[in-house]
Amino acid sequence: xxxxxxxxxxxxxxxxxxxxxxxxxxxxxxxxxxxxxxxxxxxxxxxxxxxxxxxxxxxxxxxxxxxxxxxxxxxxxxxxxxxxxxxxxxxxxxxxxxxxxxxxxxxxxxxxxxxxxxxxxxxxxxxxxxxxxxxxxxxxxxxxxxxxxxxxxxxxxxxxxxxxxxxxxxxxxxxxxxxxxxxxxxxxxxxxxxxxxxxxxxxxxxxxxxxxxxxxxxxxxxxxxxxxxxxxxxxxxxxxxxxxxxxxxxxxxxxxxxxxxxxxxxxxxxxxxxxxxxxxxxxxxxxxxxxxxxxxxxxxxxxxxxxxxxxxxxxxxxxxxxxxxxxxxxxxxxxxxxxxxxxxxxxxxxxxxxxxxxxxxxxxxxxxxxxxxxxxxxxxxxxxxxxxxxxxxxxxxxxxxxxxxxxxxxxxxxxxxxxxxxxxxxxxxxxxxxxxxxxxxxxxxxxxxxxxxxxxxxxxxxxxxxxxxxxxxxxxxxxxxxxxxxxxxxxxxxxxxxxxxxxxxxxxxxxxxxxxxxxxxx
Amino acid sequence: xxxxxxxxxxxxxxxxxxxxxxxxxxxxxxxxxxxxxxxxxxxxxxxxxxxxxxxxxxxxxxxxxxxxxxxxxxxxxxxxxxxxxxxxxxxxxxxxxxxxxxxxxxxxxxxxxxx
Amino acid sequence: xxxxxxxxxxxxxxxxxxxxxxxxxxxxxxxxxxxxxxxxxxxxxxxxxxxxxxxxxxxxxxxxxxxxxxxxxxxxxxxxxxxxxxxxxxxxxxxxxxxxxxxxxxxxxxxxxxxxxxxxxxxxxxxxxxxxxxxxxxxxxxxxxxxxxxxxxxxxxx
Numbered sequence: 040x041x042x043x044x045x046x047x048x049x050x051x052x053x054x055x056x057x058x059x060x061x062x063x064x065x066x067x068x069x070x071x072x073x074x075x076x077x078x079x080x081x082x083x084x085x086x087x088x089x090x091x092x093x094x095x096x097x098x099x100x101x102x103x104x105x106x107x108x109x110x111x112x113x114x115x116x117x118x119x120x121x122x123x124x125x126x127x128x129x130x131x132x133x134x135x136x137x138x139x140x141x142x143x144x145x146x147x148x149x150x151x152x153x154x155x156x157x158x159x160x161x162x163x164x165x166x167x168x169x170x171x172x173x174x175x176x177x178x179x180x181x182x183x184x185x186x187x188x189x190x191x192x193x194x195x196x197x198x199x200x201x202x203x204x205x206x207x208x209x210x211x212x213x214x215x216x217x218x219x220x221x222x223x224x225x226x227x228x229x230x231x232x233x234x235x236x237x238x239x240x241x242x243x244x245x246x247x248x249x250x251x252x253x254x255x256x257x258x259x260x261x262x263x264x265x266x267x268x269x270x271x272x273x274x275x276x277x278x279x280x281x282x283x284x285x286x287x288x289x290x291x292x293x294x295x296x297x298x299x300x301x302x303x304x305x306x307x308x309x310x311x312x313x314x315x316x317x318x319x320x321x322x323x324x325x326x327x328x329x330x331x332x333x334x335x336x337x338x339x340x341x342x343x344x345x346x347x348x349x350x351x352x353x354x355x356x357x358x359x360x361x362x363x364x365x366x367x368x369x370x371x372x373x374x375x376x377x378x379x380x381x382x383x384x385x386x387x388x389x390x391x392x393x394x395x396x397x398x399x400x401x402x403x404x405x406x407x408x409x410x411x412x413x414x415x416x417x418x419x420x421x422x423x424x425x426x427x428x429x430x431x432x433x434x435x436x437x438x439x440x441x442x443x444x445x446x447x448x449x450x451x452x453x454x455x456x457x458x459x460x461x462x463x464x465x466x467x468x469x470x471x472x473x474x475x476x477x478x479x480x481x482x483x484x485x486x487x488x489x490x491x492x493x494x495x496x497x498x499x500x501x502x503x504x505x506x507x508x509x510x511x512x513x514x515x516x517x518x519x520x521x522x523x524x525x526x527x528x529x530x531x532x533x534x535x536x537x538x539x540x541x542x543x544x545x546x547x548x549x550x551x552x553x554x555x556x557x558x559x560x561x
Numbered sequence: 562x563x564x565x566x567x568x569x570x571x572x573x574x575x576x577x578x579x580x581x582x583x584x585x586x587x588x589x590x591x592x593x594x595x596x597x598x599x600x601x602x603x604x605x606x607x608x609x610x611x612x613x614x615x616x617x618x619x620x621x622x623x624x625x626x627x628x629x630x631x632x633x634x635x636x637x638x639x640x641x642x643x644x645x646x647x648x649x650x651x652x653x654x655x656x657x658x659x660x661x662x663x664x665x666x667x668x669x670x671x672x673x674x675x676x
Numbered sequence: 677x678x679x680x681x682x683x684x685x686x687x688x689x690x691x692x693x694x695x696x697x698x699x700x701x702x703x704x705x706x707x708x709x710x711x712x713x714x715x716x717x718x719x720x721x722x723x724x725x726x727x728x729x730x731x732x733x734x735x736x737x738x739x740x741x742x743x744x745x746x747x748x749x750x751x752x753x754x755x756x757x758x759x760x761x762x763x764x765x766x767x768x769x770x771x772x773x774x775x776x777x778x779x780x781x782x783x784x785x786x787x788x789x790x791x792x793x794x795x796x797x798x799x800x801x802x803x804x805x806x807x808x809x810x811x812x813x814x815x816x817x818x819x820x821x822x823x824x825x826x827x828x829x830x831x832x833x834x
Contacts, residue, residue, distance in 0.1 A: 053757070053760070057761070060753040060754050063749075064747075067747075105769045106763075107767055107770075108767075109767070
């Protein structure tokens with residue numbers, strides 16, 4: 040038991056990786072057990088992530104060095120910079136890790152019924168486990184090149200999963216191609232920026248680099264290269280073209296996990312801006328660029344969502360718009376980072392709102408995508424004009440959809456209200472116009488979800504949907520767990536903000552704690 | 562000036578790759594464009610490790626007492642080449658799937674997802 | 677696709693074994709000379725591609741089977757992860773065989789030397805695992821693409 044706890048940063052990744060490699064061997068013996076096997080492994084990962092979260096929040100950031108004599112030995116005898124690859128889990132990393140663990144476990148359980156006895160089922164589960172490993176690696180690592188490798192692992196696994204239904208239809212293959220080209224280009228530009236850092240400082244470790252960075256001309260070029268491509272991977276406007284296609288053509292549980300993967304790229308952007316550069320860069324300019332990305336994403340996302348006919352494409356545009364909220368909150372926090380009075384007054388609150396919105400968005404957007412998948416599973420269509428009157432036959436799905444739609448629109452007592460209120464209050468003190476745009480976008484979000492609810496669920500029962508029943512048990516289980524989390528976060532938001540979100544924000548803002556863990560108490 | 566020649570080659574590779582991605586319509590040419598950008602970035606990584614008058618970092622066949630080129634960028638480049646092979650294989654497989662459904666490789670006729 | 681002429685088939689018969697042996701030489705000596713798991717695996721896979729091109733995709737199905745390659749790929753991957761787990765008593769990926777006197781356990785020599793293959797610890801074993809995996813994976817890729825080409829030619833000619 041002690042071995043498990045001490046090595047937990049790596050076992051959270053290594054057990055799904057071992058399972059992903061064993062699944063082709065298991066499926067030769069017995070084809071039907073691969074789904075339950077992968078759900079079991081992801082459940083073990085979820086339990087270990089919760090234990091590690093308790094340890095990180097009570098004790099402090101954990102470091103795990105690969106291949107050293109002991110797991111905390113960052114600077115072996117006599118050296119002054121860390122050499123080996125290490126995982127560094129602080130409060131922000133474990134916050135994203137909790138989101139990833141929950142979302143992939145519920146996605147695997149949902150897939151037990153959604154992908155049952157289809158051809159290539161073993162490859163589906165193997166790729167799902169690889170995507171989870173890639174996301175965990177992006178969130179736990181403390182080394183820049185290691186981050187690039189895990190980013191590519193997650194991209195390649197998700198392209199193969201998006202094009203999964205391409206055996207029978209042509210559109211998923213086109214969506215997969217677009218996503219592969221976009222993620223290839225962004226990963227290569229990230230590698231170019233890592234090359235610039237290595238050529239200038241001869242270091243690849245984030246904490247060691249943060250100690251030495253000087254913001255010379257080359258560092259400005261690296262920041263200017265990294266900021267747009269990491270925003271492109273998370274779906275910010277004006278680089279959002281891949282988001283509607285990829286999110287709508289993937290199978291429903293994979294879309295939920297893809298949302299978490301886009302948020303892992305957003306986490307990497309925040310980690311580079313706050314822990315690597317911090318006040319050495321020009322935080323006002325960088326903050327305003329992120330605020331502009333955020334406001335554009337919010338507005339364009341929701342206006343393009345109102346006119347859609349395909350239910351998953353509509354929800355994908357809403358995902359773009361909600362990413363704008365996160366960028367707005369964190370951008371305001373970044374812009375006042377060098378100004379201690381403003382930081383204490385509203386900067387920390389806006390950072391808390393942005394970061395809390397990441398977790399809320401993963402939960403309610405995941406629930407909405409799962410209900411859209413349930414509708415597709417029973418009716419065979421995603422077009423809103425062809426659906427109607429489904430509330431008579433699918434009662435549980437209707438209730439879960441109402442909970443998800445109320446959460447995304449920001450109605451109390453669901454969790455969207457808590458994080459949006461934090462963002463509105465603090466951004467108003469920075470610049471009132473931005474806050475008013477955010478509130479207008481929230482009203483338009485509610486309008487488009489009323490439209491979806493009316494088209495799909497209300498109305499008389501249509502004759503071609505006469506024998507539509509409720510979806511199977513495992514799908515109802517996943518949706519029910521997400522609804523319970525949404526209601527719990529909405530009723531007790533200060534529990535979550537004090538225990539999870541506030542340590543994460545302070546871990547981002549204080550760069551000294553990040554470098555001190557690795558370089559030994561400077 | 563002669564020392565900067567690899568960096569000029571990197572700029573030419575990446576420029577040609579971006580031109581191919583933006584202006585060509587055949588899907589195989591787009592895959593080749595991505596390969597060009599990737600080759601440019603790999604060349605950039607290897608050139609960073611060069612030291613003047615040094616030999617390859619192999620103990621088995623080096624003359625003794627001479628300085629060696631940095632080996633770490635070579636490990637980074639090797640990892641990047643492996644990832645590039647996986648990317649190229651996946652892009653070509655998806656192109657094969659598109660050809661099987663639509664019968665053409667022209668991007669103007671394949672676009673069905675709009676709006 | 678169709679096979680090539682008699683001259684190509686004869687030379688491919690002769691050269692096939694040498695390419696595979698050279699590939700394994702690169703894999704096993706990865707800790708002394710340039711090379712290692714991935715490079716050696718790619719060389720061996722080029723031998724499979726040579727056999728595929730010179731004999732044609734229909735005839736080469738008799739001695740290059742996709743299922744066996746897939747099985748070896750899973751073996752190679754599982755062996756790599758199990759080797760990484762085996763040092764878990766101290767840390768993950770810990771090289772417990774280096775400088776210890778057993779298998780691959782001689783002390784590492786710094787400076788110019790003719791090269792002792794018995795050094796390195798876990799590194800040559802991981803090279804072999806990765807080499808096995810890469811040669812099977814590239815073999816599967818080449819075989820699947822050849823089958824796709826055959827399907828397309830049937831569709832275009834009908």
